[in-house]
Amino acid sequence: MDKKYLFKRNNVWWVKLAVPLHLRDKLGFDLRKSTGEKTLDKALLKRDIILNDLKSNFSEGSPESSNIKSILPRKTTYFDYASTTPVDERVIDKMKECLSFEGAFGNSGSRSHIYGWKAEELVEEARSNVSNLLNCDPREIIWTSGATESDNLAIKGASYFYSKKGKHIITSKIEHKAVLDVCRQLENESYEVTYLEPNKNGLITPEAVQEAIREDTVLVSLMHINNEIGVINDIRSIGKITRENGIIFHVDAAQSAGKIQIDLTDLDVDLMSFSAHKIYGPKGIGALYIRRKPRVRLQPLFHGGGQERGIRAGTLPTHQIVGMGEAFKLAKEKMDEDYSNLSKYRDILWNGLKDMEEVYVNGAQDNSFPGIFNMSFNFVEGESLIMALKNIAVSSGSACTSASLEPSYVLRALGRKDELAHSSIRFSFGRFTREEEVRETVNLVKDSVNRLREISPLWEMYQDGIDLDKIVWA
Amino acid sequence: MAYSQKVVDKFEETLKNPEGASVGRWKPGDKDFHRVGTGIVGAPACGDVMKLQIKCENVDGTNKIVDAKFKTYGCGSAIASSGELIDMLKGKTLEEAQKISNQEIVDILELPAIKIHCSVLAEEAIHRAIDDFKSLRNND
Numbered sequence: 001m002d003k004k005y006l007f008k009r010n011n012v013w014w015v016k017l018a019v020p021l022h023l024r025d026k027l028g029f030d031l032r033k034s035t036g037e038k039t040l041d042k043a044l045l046k047r048d049i050i051l052n053d054l055k056s057n058f059s060e061g062s063p064e065s066s067n068i069k070s071i072l073p074r075k076t077t078y079f080d081y082a083s084t085t086p087v088d089e090r091v092i093d094k095m096k097e098c099l100s101f102e103g104a105f106g107n108s109g110s111r112s113h114i115y116g117w118k119a120e121e122l123v124e125e126a127r128s129n130v131s132n133l134l135n136c137d138p139r140e141i142i143w144t145s146g147a148t149e150s151d152n153l154a155i156k157g158a159s160y161f162y163s164k165k166g167k168h169i170i171t172s173k174i175e176h177k178a179v180l181d182v183c184r185q186l187e188n189e190s191y192e193v194t195y196l197e198p199n200k201n202g203l204i205t206p207e208a209v210q211e212a213i214r215e216d217t218v219l220v221s222l223m224h225i226n227n228e229i230g231v232i233n234d235i236r237s238i239g240k241i242t243r244e245n246g247i248i249f250h251v252d253a254a255q256s257a258g259k260i261q262i263d264l265t266d267l268d269v270d271l272m273s274f275s276a277h278k279i280y281g282p283k284g285i286g287a288l289y290i291r292r293k294p295r296v297r298l299q300p301l302f303h304g305g306g307q308e309r310g311i312r313a314g315t316l317p318t319h320q321i322v323g324m325g326e327a328f329k330l331a332k333e334k335m336d337e338d339y340s341n342l343s344k345y346r347d348i349l350w351n352g353l354k355d356m357e358e359v360y361v362n363g364a365q366d367n368s369f370p371g372i373f374n375m376s377f378n379f380v381e382g383e384s385l386i387m388a389l390k391n392i393a394v395s396s397g398s399a400c401t402s403a404s405l406e407p408s409y410v411l412r413a414l415g416r417k418d419e420l421a422h423s424s425i426r427f428s429f430g431r432f433t434r435e436e437e438v439r440e441t442v443n444l445v446k447d448s449v450n451r452l453r454e455i456s457p458l459w460e461m462y463q464d465g466i467d468l469d470k471i472v473w474a
Numbered sequence: 475m476a477y478s479q480k481v482v483d484k485f486e487e488t489l490k491n492p493e494g495a496s497v498g499r500w501k502p503g504d505k506d507f508h509r510v511g512t513g514i515v516g517a518p519a520c521g522d523v524m525k526l527q528i529k530c531e532n533v534d535g536t537n538k539i540v541d542a543k544f545k546t547y548g549c550g551s552a553i554a555s556s557g558e559l560i561d562m563l564k565g566k567t568l569e570e571a572q573k574i575s576n577q578e579i580v581d582i583l584e585l586p587a588i589k590i591h592c593s594v595l596a597e598e599a600i601h602r603a604i605d606d607f608k609s610l611r612n613n614d
Contacts, residue, residue, distance in 0.1 A: 381521055383549040387477075387485055398521060398549070407521065418519035451489050455497045455553065457525035457545040458518055473517030474602075 002333070004090070005051060006043055012036065013043030015050040023058060031057060045337070051089065052432070077392045077437045081278075081430030082227055082255060082372050087323065088280040088431070094326040095282065098122060098319035108316045109307060119318045126325025130274070130287055133257065133328045136264040137292060142308045143321055146286035147254035148178040149301075150273035151221075153288055153312065154250045155182045157298030158219050158271065159191060162248070166216030172196040172204045173413040174228075179221055179252055192216075201364035202231040202414050206238050213241070219248045224262075225255035228397065228410040228426060229363030230372030232260065239268030248296055254278055254286075258331025259339065260369060264289060270296045276320070280431060281327030285320035288312075338431055339370070345429045345438045346370040352442030356449065358462070362397075362411055362424055373427045374411075376420040377445075379459040380452040385425060388448035392441055397424035419458075419468075477550060478584035484554035496560045498543040500527055511607025515598045522548035522592065524556055526599040528563060528571070530607055537568045537607070544599075551589040555579050559596040568604050 005015050013035045019027045031054045037043040078086075087095075098104045098119070108123045110116025124138070131138040144150045159169060171183050173195045183193045194212045196204050204222055220242050225232050235251050242249040250271040253262060258279040264272070272289040276282055290296055290311070304313030331338075350373065353359055358378035374397070377385060382398030397408030398421070407421035416424075429438070453459035461468060477485075488495040500510045510529050516522040529541040542563045546556040558579050563571055576593035579585070585593055 379547060381548050381552075384485075384553055387482070387550040388489055419521075422518075422521040448489075451492070455488065455492055455545050456547040457514065457523050458547045460499060460525075460545055468518060473519070473523075474515050474598075 002044075003040065005047060006035075006040070011038055013038070013040060015043075015047055015054065017051060017054045020058060027057060048431075055089070075391065077441065079392055079394045079427045079429060079433070079437075079441070081433075082230075082426065082428035083395060084277050084283065085280045085430055086432065087277075087282055088327060088330055090330060091281055091323050091326045095319045095323040098322050104318055104322075106318075108318060109305065119316075122318055123316055123321050126321045129325035129329040129332075133332045134262050134264050134272070134289065135266075136289060140264075140289050140292055142288045142290055142311050143316055143324075144286045144288055144312055145284055146277070147176075147252060147273045147275035148286075150275075150286050150288040151176070151178040151250075151252055152182055153298060153301055154271040154273060155179065155219065155221055156186065156301060157311075158248050158250065158296065159186055160299040161297050162218045166214075166218045167191045168214050168217040169193045170196065170209060170212045170217060170220045172198060172222055174198050174202065174226060174410045175221070175223055176227055176252060176254070179223070183221075198413055200415055201367070202226060202229045202362070202410075203364060203367060204233050204238070206234060206241055209238050210241050213245055213247065217245070217247050219250060221250040221252070223252040223255070225253075225260070225369045225372070226363065226410065227255050227372070228408060229374045229414075230255075230369045230428075231363045232256070232367050232369055234367075235269060236267055242270075243268040255372070256369070258328055258335060259371060261335070264291075270294075271298075276324035276327050279327050279331050282320055282323040285317065285324045287324065334431065341431075341433070342370040342429050345433055345435065346373050348435065348438045349373060349427060349442060352439070353445060356446065360416075360420060362414065362416065362420075371429050373429075375425055375427070376411075376416070376423045377425070377449045378420060378423055379456045379462060380449050381422055382424055384452055385423075385445075385448055388452060389441075389444055392444065394428075395426050397426070398422045477554075477586070480583050481551050481554045481585070484557050484583065485550045488553055488557050495557050496541075496543050497545060499525075499545065500529065500543065508610065509607075511603040511605075511610065513599045513602025513604075513606055515595050515602055516548070518547065522546075522552050522595055524548065524552065524595050524599045526556070526559070526596075526603045528600075528603045528607060530568065539563050539566050539568070539571055548592065548595075549589070551583065551585055552592040552595065554583055555585070555592045555596045556599070558582055559600060563600065568607070571600055572604055574600060 006013050007016055014032050016030050016032050018030050033050050035043040035046045104118045104122050106115025106119040108119040127138040127141050130141050187193055196208050198204055222233055239249050248270045251269050252273045254275040257274045270291045274287045276285045300311050302313045307313050360376040362374040382396030386396055397411045407418055411421040500507055510527050512527045514525045516524050525545045527543045528539045530537040531540045542560045544556045544560055546553045576597040579593040579596055
């Protein structure tokens, strides 16, 4: 077990953290705090919280942290983990080892000296960390710049390579833009795309996929966990159908990898996209899983030095890759713990809010990932609610928060009325969420919704018993 | 998108003290309801609905807005724009109120380009409320 930062004294486990050089005059060489636990298992559970506590001592007066302070002037609760996550400190430590002259800065493609060999060794170790989490062969993992590139490479790469076989693609209306916009582009290139409707719970059923299959279908691309509503598609059943029909199945797993179990030996998935920054790794790095048996082939999008077996050319960013590897390794260790915490937070939030009038959950409540919880508060516009919740960072399906001024296409595809899409808020929790933050949020949301309803003419009409659907709006 | 401090202040002030910010309503049966004009603009499906009410009194032969109330469903800048409009209206004659342009609200609140429609909504609301008040008079 990884005992980093822990040491034992008088039968109790303590956390010890080295103080950065510039603060050693003030704080000494290291900071120590007892976990109060006698067993390593229990001490490990407390380690992160204590580490964060100890680290808060570093924020006073250090040049780096004063910058951060000016970016985030007040304490803001972060409930937007589905958008991105902070990088875990353990990941940062590993990444730092790959940058300087003393570290593994070399080009992993350099075969003639130790600098290159060391970088290559770290890149391959990271590849194994990724494949271990997903239970696949490391040779099936290709590094990319992120899930958007992985989606592009998978969809375009497979469509181009197999274009002689057919030019029909199946996807859904609630995919991420990184899939939808690629499909739109392929439509311009004379491919045909079927956009499946989700059911009212936001799920794409295996039956819907089955029905959409044609003679010339070459690819089905669907997401695992939906980024807006958290529902989990049944990729196991869908994979059986695509495999039987000899169709390539691509899954965007940007939101699911490291959060729920994925066993690629047990799934008929041919291509899978991953991102590091959704799971406490750095931005700018991702991966694509490309099945070896049965073999899936792709036409590369980048051409150059032949890296990644010619499928994705470009010098490998060792620090990014090592960061992703470490993040995936941590995710494997912490998946159960993270998941049970997220379930607890979702239950606290929902139990605290469900008795309010006119609140709706968007997406299925079973078959969903607890880290993403999307609700609509009828008669309150989402952006104004976000403004009222000023110390909580969340996102909304409201048009006012999007550049396009359109309400969420995902919620509309579920058949939600536009006004409920405008009234939606996505809460997404993560590893560093604390229970008291969720409890405080319950009260703040209730208070803010009530206040906004007091100034809402729609709430007034609803209270007066007026049917809003029957009004002719100017 | 980051709003100007003025939008944020107006929004927070309205939320903290709705009554003081003229949030409210006059409804049928209220004593002076016959002297209240109501304008409702926008639509829930578009994410903005503004309801404006003006109470007028005849002073020396001209109708003056002596009080005004609003309720708004919409983004922060829609709520702030309604509040700003209310502040402008009180004490104005109907003729003066008719001349209020959305640009004045844009300038005061420093609205970003993407939020100008909120100020347009406020301008439409006052026109509707004035029309409604005048139609009441015609029915007398």
